[in-house]
Amino acid sequence: MFKRTLSILLVLVLSFSLLAGCGNEASEKPEENPKAEATANTDDGNTDDEKFKVGFIYVGPIGDGGWTYSHNEGRLYLEEELGVETIYRESVPEDQKVEKVMKDMIDQGAKVIFATSFGYMDYVEKVSKEFPEVKFLHCSGYKTTENMSNYFGRxxxxxxxxxxxxxxxxxxxxxxxxxxxxxxxxxxxxxxxxxxxxxxxxxxxxxxxxxxxxxxxxxxxxxxxxxxxxxxxxxxxxxxxxxxxxxxxxxxxxxxxxxxxxxxxxxxxxxxxPIWNWGPYYVEQVKAAMDGNWESHSYWGGLKDGIVKLxxxxxxxxxxxxxxxxxxxxxxxxxxxxxxxxxxxxxxxxxxxxxxxxxxxxxxxxxxxxxxxxxxxxxx
Missing domain, CATH: 3.40.50.2300 (Response regulator)
Incomplete structure (x- = not known):
């Protein structure tokens, strides 16, 4: 009888210890952070992964101090003004390789792509017809499609x-x-x-x-x-x-x-x-694409528009x-x-x-x- 009673007591003590241990483990678990969820999901239901993305293709390195540098300054201005995400590729040759660069950017979610050298023109035209949902803007050329514009400055x-x-x-x-x-x-x-x-x-x-x-x-x-x-x-x-x-x-x-x-x-x-000021044009075009108001066009602004300066x-x-x-x-x-x-x-x-x-x-x-x-x- 004594042994049975002792056994019962030991079982009760062990059970209490296990329950106490589980209680301690639960109490040490960190609380959910409601702010983290609010950051990931905005009021419009978009997540950070769905942030509007814009691609830039450069013929030279951004450190050239010249043509590519000026376009990259415009890209940075765009990010600052609209808060969009941008991706870019430097030193892309003016040949068929640019097609793969554009398609890679589209795979990464780019909804607008700026191709910033004359020699890209025919390749941009071709890819624009394959991806009608993406907006393409080609610098210094003269071709357009329903979703491809050309732009330059005087x-x-x-x-x-x-x-x-x-x-x-x-x-x-x-x-x-x-x-x-x-x-x-x-x-x-x-x-x-x-x-x-x-x-x-x-x-x-x-x-x-x-x-x-x-x-x-x-x-x-x-x-x-x-x-x-x-x-x-x-x-x-x-x-x-x-x-x-x-x-x-x-x-x-x-x-x-x-x-x-x-x-x-x-x-x-x-x-x-003679110098370039691309930023305002980039903001204008990306905002139009975000708002659903973008239209294909040929743009050639001058001193009066401020896209070119001395x-x-x-x-x-x-x-x-x-x-x-x-x-x-x-x-x-x-x-x-x-x-x-x-x-x-x-x-x-x-x-x-x-x-x-x-x-x-x-x-x-x-x-x-x-x-x-x-x-x-x-x-x-």
Whole structure:
């Protein structure tokens, strides 16, 4: 009897201990965090994984200090303004490989894709037809589909103004121009720059040297050196790095940059530069896509829109340059001056734009001839 009673007592004690142990384990379990759930699920039912995503495709590295850097600044501005998630790929070649890059971005959830170089155009057109639910925007081209836009800025207006500075500065009357490819975008810029030069200095010539690359700092610099050796005392460019400006500085010459304000990269040579301001356009287009109001279009904004600008004119520029630029800029803004308004002659001295007339946008977008004052040939 004693043993049975003892056994019962031991069972009761053991049972109580087990129950107490379970109670302690439950009491030590952390409480649920209601704020964490609220963060993951927003009022509209979307989760962080469903955040609106935008893709950017770059032809060069974001550290180029030029073209790609300017687009990447626009991407960062977009993130700050709208709070969207962005993804990007650098140094994507202008060939079929870009198709895979776009499809990878779509697989990651991109609803809008910006392809930021001319050579991507045909591939963007093809992929846009395969993915009608995605919005595609191609920079500097001319093709559109129902879900593909093209966009660019009238950088030629700012180039004309920079040409005024160069034309007033040169003493040798020879200005070197380092240029990437002989496509209409580049040819148009060379022509606008030259027209600006000759508006203040009819005796000056603009010598062109092609590099056949957008991004190659060494090659760009060597092209500038060759122009300097030939007598140029001012260097301009349609390239993505400050290489040409640095060559000018090393030679004791002066320079007009491109894409961004690169004063710090060649402080003794840099006078000014036509520059880009992509951010507001990116915000406008992504917001339209988010709101369901996006439509395919062709955009070509200018100085008036603020998508193109002239970098601050530095102490390296000639006396009176700021005043002259301000005067001409006002004429462009109020419509009194059209950069490609006649009379304009080509290299052979033939009138190609009559007085009182001007090139249309389609003519500018397909331009394949140089104005009088340019030394060099358009390479096919």
């Amino acid at each position: 950088i030629y207006e700012a180039r004309y103004l920079s040409g005024i500075v160069a034309g007033m500065k040169t003493e040798s009357n020879k200005i070197g121009y380092v240029a990437a490819y002989s496509i209409p975008e580049v040819v148009r810029g060379i022509n606008a720059f030259t027209l600006g030069v000759q508006s203040v200095n009819p005796d000056a010539k603009v010598a062109v040297r092609w590099t056949h690359t957008w991004y190659d700092p060494a090659k760009e610099k060597e092209a500038a050196k060759a122009l300097l050796d030939e007598g140029a005392d001012v260097i301009a460019q349609h390239q993505d790095t400050a290489g040409p400006q640095q060559a000018a500085e090393e030679a004791g010459a002066f320079a007009v940059g491109y894409n961004t304000n690169s004063y710090e990269q060649a402080p003794k040579a840099f006078m000014t530069a 970098a601050p004119i530095t102490e390296n520029a000639p006396e009176g340059a700021q005043e002259k630029v301000d005067e001409v800029k006002e004429k462009i803004l109020n419509g009194e001056l059209n950069v490609f308004g006649g009379p304009i002659k080509n290299q052979d001295g033939e009138i190609v734009v009559k007085e009182g007339e001007a090139l249309s946008d389609s003519e500018m977008l397909s331009i394949e001839w140089f104005v009088e004052g340019v030394e060099g040939k358009i390479e096919k």
